[in-house]
Amino acid sequence: MLIKITDPFPVSSSEITPEALYAGRRRFLKQLGLAAGASIGGLGSLAAVVDAGAQLPSLNVARKSEMAGGESLTPYEAITHYNNYYEFGTEKDDPARNAGRLRTRPWSVVVDGECEAPGRIDLDDLIKPQVLEERIYRHRCVEGWSMVAPWVGFPLADVLKRFRPTSKAKYVAFYTLLDRLQMPDTARDVLNWPYREGLRIDEAMHPLAFLSVGLYGRVLPNQNGAPLRLTLPWKYGYKSIKSIVHMQFVERQPLTSWNESAPREYGFYSNVNPAVDHPRWSQAQERRLGEVFKRKTLMFNGYPEVASLYTGMDLRTYY
Amino acid sequence: MKRLLAWRAAAWALGIVPLLTLVKWVVQGKLGANPVEFVEHYLGDWTLRLLLITLAMTPLRMLTRLTEPVRVRRILGLWAFAFLCLHFSMYLIFDLGFSLSQLSEDLMKRTYITLGFAAWLLLVPLAVTSTTGWQRRLKRRWITVHRFIYPAALLGSIHYLWLVKADIRQPLIYLSILLGLLAFRLPWSRWAHAPPGRAATEVKTN
Numbered sequence: 001m002l003i004k005i006t007d008p009f010p011v012s013s014s015e016i017t018p019e020a021l022y023a024g025r026r027r028f029l030k031q032l033g034l035a036a037g038a039s040i041g042g043l044g045s046l047a048a049v050v051d052a053g054a055q056l057p058s059l060n061v062a063r064k065s066e067m068a069g070g071e072s073l074t075p076y077e078a079i080t081h082y083n084n085y086y087e088f089g090t091e092k093d094d095p096a097r098n099a100g101r102l103r104t105r106p107w108s109v110v111v112d113g114e115c116e117a118p119g120r121i122d123l124d125d126l127i128k129p130q131v132l133e134e135r136i137y138r139h140r141c142v143e144g145w146s147m148v149a150p151w152v153g154f155p156l157a158d159v160l161k162r163f164r165p166t167s168k169a170k171y172v173a174f175y176t177l178l179d180r181l182q183m184p185d186t187a188r189d190v191l192n193w194p195y196r197e198g199l200r201i202d203e204a205m206h207p208l209a210f211l212s213v214g215l216y217g218r219v220l221p222n223q224n225g226a227p228l229r230l231t232l233p234w235k236y237g238y239k240s241i242k243s244i245v246h247m248q249f250v251e252r253q254p255l256t257s258w259n260e261s262a263p264r265e266y267g268f269y270s271n272v273n274p275a276v277d278h279p280r281w282s283q284a285q286e287r288r289l290g291e292v293f294k295r296k297t298l299m300f301n302g303y304p305e306v307a308s309l310y311t312g313m314d315l316r317t318y319y
Numbered sequence: 320m321k322r323l324l325a326w327r328a329a330a331w332a333l334g335i336v337p338l339l340t341l342v343k344w345v346v347q348g349k350l351g352a353n354p355v356e357f358v359e360h361y362l363g364d365w366t367l368r369l370l371l372i373t374l375a376m377t378p379l380r381m382l383t384r385l386t387e388p389v390r391v392r393r394i395l396g397l398w399a400f401a402f403l404c405l406h407f408s409m410y411l412i413f414d415l416g417f418s419l420s421q422l423s424e425d426l427m428k429r430t431y432i433t434l435g436f437a438a439w440l441l442l443v444p445l446a447v448t449s450t451t452g453w454q455r456r457l458k459r460r461w462i463t464v465h466r467f468i469y470p471a472a473l474l475g476s477i478h479y480l481w482l483v484k485a486d487i488r489q490p491l492i493y494l495s496i497l498l499g500l501l502a503f504r505l506p507w508s509r510w511a512h513a514p515p516g517r518a519a520t521e522v523k524t525n
Contacts, residue, residue, distance in 0.1 A: 074352075082352035090486035093351065143484065145353055190485050261485060280429060280482065289352045292413055 056218040059152050063133040067208075067233070069302060073136065074147035076216050078289045083223045084141065085242055086190050087176065087183035094185075095223035102182050102243065104227040113173075113249035116164035123227055127213060129162075130154035134217065135210055137233035139240075140272045140301045144294075146286045151231050152214025157205040160247070165201065169249035172204045173197070174230065177245045191257045197230070197241035198254035198268065202309055208233060211244075234303040236270045267319040271310070272301035276319050323387050330391035333372060334398030337365045355413045362406035367479065367493050369399035370472045371500065378503040393449055396468065400446045403475075407439055431481035438474035441467045472497050 085095040088102075109126055112118035132152055140146040160172065178194035180186055186193045203209060210231040213220055220226040225242025232240050238258050248254075258266035265279050274284045274297040285294040300306050310318070341361055344350055350357040373395040376388040415421045425432045444464055448454070454461050476497050480490035 078352035086485070090484075092353070145356070277428070280431060282425075282429075287353065287355065292355050293416055294414065 056221060058218050059132055059214045061134045061152055061214075061217060062131045064136075065133065066136045067303075068136045068138045068148045071138070071148050073150060074289050079147055079149050079215065080221050080223060082145075082147075082289060084143075084237065085223055085225070087178075087186050087193070087195065087243075088223065089185050090190060096221075098184065099222035099226075101184075102177075102222045102226065104222065104243075107227050107245075109228065109244060110246045111160075111163045111248070112246075114166045114169040114251060115249045116166060118163060126159065126228075127154075130158060132214070134214075135231070137210070137231060138298075138301050138303075139231075139233065139237055140286055140297065142236035142238060142266065142270070142278060142283075144281060144283070144286050145289060146297075146301075147289045150216055151210060151212040152217060152220075153210050153212035153231065155207060156209040156211050156230065157207065159211055160204060160249075163249075165249045168251050169201055171201060171250050171253055172199050173246075173248040173250050173254035174199075174241045174244055175246035175248075176241055177243045191261055194245075195241060195257045196255060196260075197239055198250075198256050199232075199239075200253075200309075201249075203232075203306075206306060206309065208303060208306060234271055234300040234306045236266075236272060238266070239270050269310075269315075269318045271306075271315065271319075272297060273299060273315055273319065275299075276316055322385075323390060326387040326391045327394065330394040330398075333369065333395065334401065337361075337402075355409065359406060359409045359414075362402050362409060363479065366399055366402040366406055367472075367475055369395055369402060370468070370475060371493065371496050373399055374468065374472060374497070374500045378500060381503075397446060397449060400442050403439055403442060407435075431478050434474045434481065435478035438471040438478060441471040441474070445471075469501060473501075 081096045082092045083095040084092070085099065088095040088098040105123070107123040108120050109123060110120045131154065133154065134150050134152050136148060136150045138146060138148055174197045176195035177183070178186060199209070210233075212225070212229050212231045213227060215221065215224055220229065222243075225240075228244045229242040230240045230244070239256075253268060256266075256268060258270075259268055272283075277283050283297055286297045287294050341358065345354075345358075373392055376392045376395065379388040380386065411417060411422070415425070426436055427433075445467055448457060448461060448464055457464065476490065476494040480487060480494060483490055
C-alpha cells in the first residue's frame with residue numbers, strides 16, 4: 001500500500017534556467033531584436049506576477065491585443081504549474097518539475113508536404129521576419145478548467161504562407177518533438193508518440209490561429225510548450241500542440257493523438273461547444289483557474305468569429 | 320490492552336493526519352492552481368486508501384493471529400466514510416452548486432458518478448449500523464449488511480478508473496490491491512458461510 005502525502009508544490013527544477021537557454025541567451029535576445037531593459041514600459045506592471053519566471057528573457061512585443069473580453073489574467077504561477085504535457089508526466093505539476101531538461105536551442109522545424117518551398121528552418125530564422133504581438137486569449141481544457149493567458153507570438157497563417165502551400169494542401173499536420181532522453185514519460189505509451197495534431201487549412205489560416213513563443217512578455221516556459229506552440233483559443237486545449245518540430249501540408253485529414261486514443265471522446269475538430277458533452281462529463285460549464293465555482297462555457301469559447309468556418313456542419317457529428 | 324490502545328491510536332491517526340494535512344495546506348494556500356479539484360481528488364484518494372486499509376484488517380488478523388486489526392476496523396471504516404462524505408460534499412457544493420437537477424442529470428448520464436454515488440449509498444447503512452447497539456440488534460444480519468463494503472469498494476475503485484483521462488496506473492494500483500484483498504477471502508469462503516455457531520464466534524472477535 002502506497003501512502004504518500006506529497007507536497008503539491010515543491011521547488012521545481014523548472015525554476016532553474018536550462019543550461020542551453022542560459023548559454024544561448026545573448027544570441028536569443030539579439031535575434032528577437034530585444035533592447036536591454038525592454039521589460040520596462042507596458043510589461044512593468046506585470047513584474048510582480050511574472051516573478052516566478054523572471055529568469056526567462058523578456059520579448060520585444062510590438063503590439064498587444066486584448067481578446068478575452070476584458071477578463072482578468074490567470075496568474076503566471078498557475079499557468080506554469082498546472083499543465084497537461086504528458087511527455088513530462090501526466091500529473092498537472094509534473095511538467096513544471098520535469099520539463100527543465102528540454103533543450104529549446106538549437107531548434108529547427110521541418111515544413112513539408114503539399115507546398116512549393118518545403119524545408120528545415122532554424123527556429124530563430126522562422127521567428128526573425130515575424131513581428132511579435134501579445135494576444136490575451138481564453139484557454140479551455142477539455143477536462144473542464146480554463147484560464148486567460150497573455151501569449152506572445154504571431155499568426156500561424158503568416159508562417160505557413162512563407163512555405164507556399166499548394167491547392168492540394170487541405171490540412172496541416174503538426175508534430176511535437178519525440179525524444180526519449182529529454183521526455184522521460186514517452187517511454188510509456190499513454191499516448192501514441194509523437195504527439196500529433198491537425199487543422200483544416202482554412203482553420204490554420206484563420207487570423208485567430210496563433211503560434212506562441214512567449215507568455216507574459218517572456219520566453220515561453222518549457223512546460224507551456226517551448227519553444228514553439230500552437231494557440232487555438234476556440235478549440236479545446238489539446239489541439240494547441242506544444243514544442244512543434246514538424247508541420248506538414250497534407251491532402252487528407254491527419255490522424256491526431258487524442259482522437260486516435262479515444263475517438264468517441266476526442267474528435268478531430270474539438271471546438272469548444274457547451275452543447276456537446278464529452279461522453280463522460282458535461283462541457284456546459286468550466287472552472288476558471290483561481291475560481292471555486294463553475295461558470296458557463298461559451299460557444300467556440302467566446303470566439304464567434306470562427307463560426308463561419310463550420311457553416312453547414314453538424315457539430316454533434318464533427319465534435 | 321496497551322497493544323489495543325496503540326492500534327486504536329494508529330487507526331485514528333490514519334484519519335486525522337491526512338485531514339489535518341489538508342487543513343494545513345488550505346490555510347497555507349498550497350492547493351495549487353485548481354484548489355477545488357485538488358481537494359476533491361485528495362479526499363477521494365484517502366477514501367479509497369482507508370477502505371483498502373479497512374479491508375486489509377481481516378487478512379492481517381489471519382496472517383498475524385492478532386485480534387487487534389479487526390478491533391480497529393470500525394474506526395477505519397468510519398474514517399473512510401467521513402472522507403467519502405467530504406468528497407461527495409465538495410462535488411455537491413463546488414461542482415454542482417447544490418443543483419439537484421444537475422445531480423440527477425449527472426447520475427443518469429455519467430456512469431462514473433453513478434458508480435461513486437452507489438458506493439456512497441451502500442456505505443450509509445454501514446455507518447449507521449456501526450454501533451455496538453445495532454450490531455446486537457441485527458445479529459447475523461449485521462454481517463450481511465457489513466459485507467456491502469466489498470461492492471462499495473469495487474464501485475469506488477471503478478469510479479476512479481472510469482474518470483481518468485489516459486493514465487490509468489494509479490486507479491489500477493488501487494483496483495489490484497482491492498482484488499487481492501478480496502481474493503484473500505476466497506479460500507475462506509466456506510468459513511464465512513459457516514453454520515451460525517461458528518459465525519457467532521467470528522462476530523465476538525470484532
